[in-house]
Amino acid sequence: MIAAYLRSIARKFLGRTQIERELAEELESHVQLRADALERGGLDRAEAERRARIEFGSHVRFKEECREAMGGNAIDQGIQDVRFSLRALRKSPGFSLVAVITLALGIGATVATFSVVNTVLLRPFAFNHPEKLLWMYSQRSDNPRTNFSLPEYCDYRDQTTSFEGLAGVASFNPSFSDSGPPERVQGVRMSASSFAILGVRPFLGRTLIAEDDRNGARGVVLISYGLWSRRYARDPGVIGRSVNLNGETREIVGVLPASFALPNLDTEIVVPLQPDADPRRTVRNSFNFLRMVGRLRPDVTAQQAHAELEAIRQNLQRQYPGIYTGKVEITLVPLTEEIVGNIKSVLLTIFCAAGAVLLVGCVNLAGISLSRAAARQRELAVRTALGATRGQLTRLLLTESFLLALAGGALGMLLEVWGQRALLRLVPTDLPRIESFSIDWTVLLFAGALIFFAAIACGLTPAWLLSRSDLRDALVSNGRGSTGGGWQSRLRTWLVSGQIALALVLVANAGLLLRSFVRLSSEQPGFESSDVQTIRFSLPQTGYDDVATIVHFYDQLHSRAAAINGIKSEALISILPLAPKSISFIHFTRPDRPPARPEDTPSTNYRIVTPDYFRAMGIPLLDGRNFTESDDAEHPPVAMISTIVAKNHFPDRSPIGQRILVDDTDGDPRSVEIVGIVGPVKQTNLETPAKADIYLPLRQMPKDGVPWLRNSAYWVVKTSGEVAGVERLLRGSIQNIDPNVAIGAVRPMSEAVAAALAARRFSLFLVGSFAAAALFLAAAGLYGVIAYGIQQRNREIGVRLALGATRATILGMIFKEGAVLLVGGIIAGFAIALALARLVASQMYGVNEYDPFSFAVVGLILSVILFLACGIAARRAMNIDPIVSLRSE
């Protein structure tokens, strides 16, 4: 039906010129026929035509009438409505401006947050049928998410029947160079089958093929869309170019799509895993460095797959006793969940907050239009008396709000387009998939829907009011508009209470986020971040084959640093604190207290350091001694532990001088002596409490760790205050020793701490701003309804004053009205906030989502601000002069 209607309009619109032409022709033919008749009556032709035209009168006027008679001119009527609405809006520029700005901010904010949600959560993943993809971890008794070793991966890959394929993924951060200086990039090694399993299509060139994994295959590399843009300015000719990765020549064969992302791994480059070329292929108890991802076969459920993998795991444990102890289960997580799971609730909270602001804004405008409609009742009544139908008036009001929404929406979209750079700066950089951000059709469509929604939300209530009220009364009652006023004011009351409720929900959420943020930022990470510079680097593949070469490199660095003014201390470490994507831990045992079961073997974070590390990072030495330069291969192996290890594993005696067995080689565990205890450090993020740490001196590191340390290490430099050009000096020192060292990120440690808070800062900032906006709008709404009520009751107040009421009584009366709205709104708001609290629980830190203190403070702040609005409105009432107000009618 609607379709048919639209078609008929379309036909009329398209056929318009045709109809116009016919109309003109018909009228002209009429004139000619009349002239013919007059000519027959004896006039000459010219005179006959002149007479005929005069008789017929103005073409234009008839044409207008004819057009109307032809009817169905929705478009003409629409244009007329628009013209009329524009005139009406121009007559009240204040209202129009406020409305457009409110809607622009509301729509702009909602669209902006939606565009982020769209990019991160809604856009299709780069994978084909991502719901079938499972990401796998090896679960240990003390850590649910650890990796698999290469032989282990191969066994699962070869034995499982639940998956179409099982891919192994490992992080790989090589130095990358072509013509320019080497750069440290962060990428992955993936089995060549991965891309077939994930169903990823290349953006350019090809992805990996089975051939690439063959032993001795030509070296290839895929680069990410980001690296391609950054380093090659999106040059399509990059395919086929040779680059150098860790001293190895590889050919770029493809560019990955922008939306390609893996959980907790950067994918600037992808190289084939080549499992059979890896010396660890046959070493059963080798390093666990692989994560697995598989595509479920269509007829297999995740539970069945889990059961099968578990069976394989238990078999492997029986087959290789003692090798896989501690691996207690296999954890399967949907891949997409693993990529965006953490950020989902944060983004949705922000999005809902923005939507709520828009809603509060719309309600505000609806309230204002309601008052305007009431004030315009007389005008509308006159229109009705002159023949306008109720439908036409409703259409008129809706057209007005539609125009406002359209203007607001257009402005909001401009804000979004102009502000997208700022938006992206605000977004935490580790937000998954954000690099593929763009404003696409989904966003535009969403914006369109919002505009439509806003128009309806703002325009429908006044229109509805209109349909209820008797306009003739409005005419008779001389514009005092008492009829419909009851409805109108009751409706406004409800709307304002609703606004207060929504504002309270937002402010309460912001309050909880703020408390969490404050708690978290006051957490001690266990180190001093001020005046600490960090440089991540990787050593070239050749020339650094044993511990001695790495030690030699560091010794040179050490002596160069000594020559730089302002450096207090400096050290190397394998993994810096607060590096969420890097993990390294080992198992250890106390020889005098072997674990009851092999799987109970405790694990600890594992760090290789040089002696000055603790001094540079301000990590306190609590007992024993620090490492020294003489803790080298010639001396007995030593270790330092954090208080957590001491507390958990040496409750009975001081650990100083005790020996533990650390499993940090591909061979058997080795014995080291504990010489010192340092304070606990938060290694992965600020939220997780500090775990056990064990530190080993660089000079005594096992040979098996060389490739790992060569691949990625950090130089930590503590300066005395700001040192000018420190970054350049530090880079220069490294490059002077060996220009082939690839330097990665150089950043102050304080930045790493800030980055650990970035996601929370982002959501706090946005939700906070939205809450403030909602609060402001709610206050304005309350002010509006109170002020309007006073204005309507001007006469009543005048009478009361004249009859001896004190100003205080009047004020009390007004505040009582405000209080009713406020209390109603706050109760409703608390109810909603408590009902929704569970949804934000995951974003809380150190504060309960039902935190009574936060709620009390929020309620108080809201009340104070709203009473203030009430008070300002009431001041108007105080200025009423009884004489004037009584005379005015």
Next chain:
Amino acid sequence: MNEEAELLPGTLDLLILKAVSLGPLHGYAVLSRIEQISGQRLFVEQGALYPALFRLVRQGLLKTEWGKSENNRRAKFYELTAKGRKRLQEETDWWKRSAAAVTAALAARPQQA
């Protein structure tokens, strides 16, 4: 006495339908036909004719077709549809009934009581 009668409100549509029912006519001919069949007593305002015609077309009572007039001018001809014919019958009946009623009422004389 002036023979010209004022066109009663609401009767224009009826007269147009009647005029056209006698055969397809173009706009100007509708005017002449009404004058003719009313014995030169009813005259239709030229400007009022076309909106009325379009309204009747829109209501589906008339259909149109371009053709040649008697003196060979291109003109749009109006023709009664089946619906129009039915409407004409109804309107005619209604008119007769009302006219008879009004006539009867006007014929009343004071009753001798």
